[in-house]
Amino acid sequence: MKDGPHIAAIAALIGDPARANILSALMDGRALTISELARSANVGLPTASTHISKLEAAGLLLSIKQGRHRYVRLSGEDVVHTLETLMLLAARTGHRRVRTGPRDPALREARVCYDHLAGARGVQMFESMVQSRLLECGGGHVRLTSAGRRFAQRFGIDLGEHQTKDSVTCVSCLDWSERRDHLAGRLGCACLSRIFALKWARRDKDSRAVLFSANGLREFNRLFPI
Amino acid sequence: MKDGPHIAAIAALIGDPARANILSALMDGRALTISELARSANVGLPTASTHISKLEAAGLLLSIKQGRHRYVRLSGEDVVHTLETLMLLAARTGHRRVRTGPRDPALREARVCYDHLAGARGVQMFESMVQSRLLECGGGHVRLTSAGRRFAQRFGIDLGEHQTKDSVTCVSCLDWSERRDHLAGRLGCACLSRIFALKWARRDKDSRAVLFSANGLREFNRLFPI
DNA sequence: ACGATGCTTCGCTATCGGTCAAACCATGAA
DNA sequence: TTCATGGTTTGACCGATAGCGAAGCATCGT
Structure with a gap:
């Protein structure tokens, strides 16, 4: 009111x-x-x-x-979140564009969301980490387990002093393509950076798409199975 | 673009x-x-x-x-979700009202969010159910466990044929007061209805606040500890 | 049949805000 | 210094739209 x-x-x-x-x-x-x-x-x-x-x-x-x-x-990320929510609503109410552009499938597959990975590959990464008990997900929060901490170190991510609670928060970035959560926060940001650094994928020049190389996708799938 | x-x-x-x-x-x-x-x-x-x-x-x-x-x-709930997201953003960017109204604390404590319980009590209910393994929360989805199904029955909720996956989805209704998820979907709706039916709480006449009775709060806390 | 209530449509006005051209300022390059 | 480039400000134009009064329907009560 x-x-x-x-x-x-x-x-x-x-x-x-x-x-x-x-x-x-x-x-x-x-x-x-x-x-x-x-x-x-x-x-x-x-x-x-x-x-x-x-x-x-x-x-x-x-x-x-x-x-x-x-x-x-x-x-901030909350702005992104708001925009994605609006997109979701626009899609549901039929305001989305009917003609899905040519690079639309690529966006659904993998894209950048502010500073972390979204789309099918983003969801895969998150769910795989939950499945493997690297992340503990309960009550809207996500915590990195000790196994997860070891994993991060092995993956080449230095969490350093950023081990505070909110630094690994799972912002429920429910996007229009996958209706699932994916990993945001510092950890999500670091993972994506690492993926780029390892040359598993690169950014499309003029869109938010993330393009995996054949080899990169193989490595990604091995690290984050199913 | x-x-x-x-x-x-x-x-x-x-x-x-x-x-x-x-x-x-x-x-x-x-x-x-x-x-x-x-x-x-x-x-x-x-x-x-x-x-x-x-x-x-x-x-x-x-x-x-x-x-x-x-x-x-x-x-639909997505409209509510969008509005709450906008409120969250408005609060962060300082567009919220400075003078918190008199019934504001009550809203933070417990309120109706579309058709389910939100606010501190909503979060408590959700987290308690996760803690007690009544709900399984992983990867943006929430599933009712078999223990949870028994619990629901005991609580007086007839899930009936609505046991489909999405009927108990945890829509991450991240609200402005608690920055946590709470239970939405059919299960969330049914729980709130039951709470009203048991006279544990009633709705404020002209706001979204949910007002617990002393006895109702005691029962609620016993059923959903911590 | 009659009036009352709830809502819609029409027509009008006033206002707000998006847009750009042109002038203006600031920084960097030659 | 002089020019070029990136950005801001000003002012004017104009289209869009929120708002309401008045009239028009539809439904309910009596």
């Missing part, structure tokens, strides 16, 4: 096509410049500038100036 | 204060009439009517006509 205006303020910001495009373009966690975002949203540079100012003032974006560029990124 | 407009269409709908108020008022799962919603949103009756038509056309609401009334309700 009273909280209508609060969510309306945020939703109205996301509710503009240009701004929604800007936010979508940032969903892979990268920091982009104003002009890149303007092009991505199909608006002029001044328009994008004002939009981004508003989004930053509202706390959805962060930006840093470097030289004459201004790099903009999302302010 | 291409999915900007899709989420923008939905977000724009939620982005209007009057519509956001209407949606918020419906978050307790009840079906309300147009005039009730108009009053709740502080707009005239014609205005509310058009808003509701738009929301229904977009698939966010469902309505049935009964006599000269038209009863409106949310079209």
Whole structure:
């Protein structure tokens, strides 16, 4: 009753096509410049500038100036989560695009979600780790077991001092393709970094897709079976 | 990049204060009439009517006509989930109201979320059931164990033929008060109904709060310890 | 049959906000 | 210094839409 205006303020910001495009373009966690975002949203540079100012003032974006560029990124995972939730709702109510683009299957297979792995491979990784008792999942929280800690070390991830509770939280990033959770948080971020470092996969240049190599997929499947 | 407009269409709908108020008022799962919603949103009756038509056309609401009334309700739990996610984001970015209303603590304690229990008591119930191995939680899914099935029967819940997988899904309804999951789905709905039937608690008249009686809370705590 | 109630539709106004051109500022390069 | 590039600001335009009064239906009660 009273909280209508609060969510309306945020939703109205996301509710503009240009701004929604800007936010979508940032969903892979990268920091982009104003002009890149303007092009991505199909608006002029001044328009994008004002939009981004508003989004930053509202706390959805962060930006840093470097030289004459201004790099903009999302302010947190909760923004990604909100956007994915909206996508899910849009899909259910028939607002999604009917024609699934050519790179759509690749996105369903594996994609970047802010800074971690999502899509079929992301779910596989998470469920495999739960199955193998590397992760303990209960009551909305995820804890790394001692076996999981050893596994991480063997995998080449240095959790270091970031072993706090929330650093390995499983943010239930329920996405539109798989209706399942996948691993987010620092551990999810580190896993994806490692996958890239091992050259098991690389990022598609202009989408959120993660493209596995044949060999990389084999290794991935061996490490995270079924 | 291409999915900007899709989420923008939905977000724009939620982005209007009057519509956001209407949606918020419906978050307790009840079906309300147009005039009730108009009053709740502080707009005239014609205005509310058009808003509701738009929301229904977009698939966010469902309505049935009964006599000269038209009863409106949310079209599904995903709408609730989206709204709660937006509230969460609004709270984090400082858009929440500073003055926490008088009935705010009660909402944090226990409240209705669409058709199931949320808030501290909702989380307690869920975590207790996981702890006691009544529920098995892994990989974003929740399954009722055989012990859980016996428990449900003893508790007076007839799951009947609704023993399909998704009927007991744990929709990760991460809410603004507790940042944890709680039980949704048919099982969550049935539990809350049972709690009301046993007179352990009753609903506040004009909010989403669930008010436990002293005795009801004792029984609840015994059944769902820690 | 009559009026009352709940809701919808129409028509209108006022307002808000997205958009861009042009001017302006700041930084980096030659 | 001078030019070029990236970004911001200003101002004006314009389309979209929220809002409501009034009229129009439909349904219920009497």
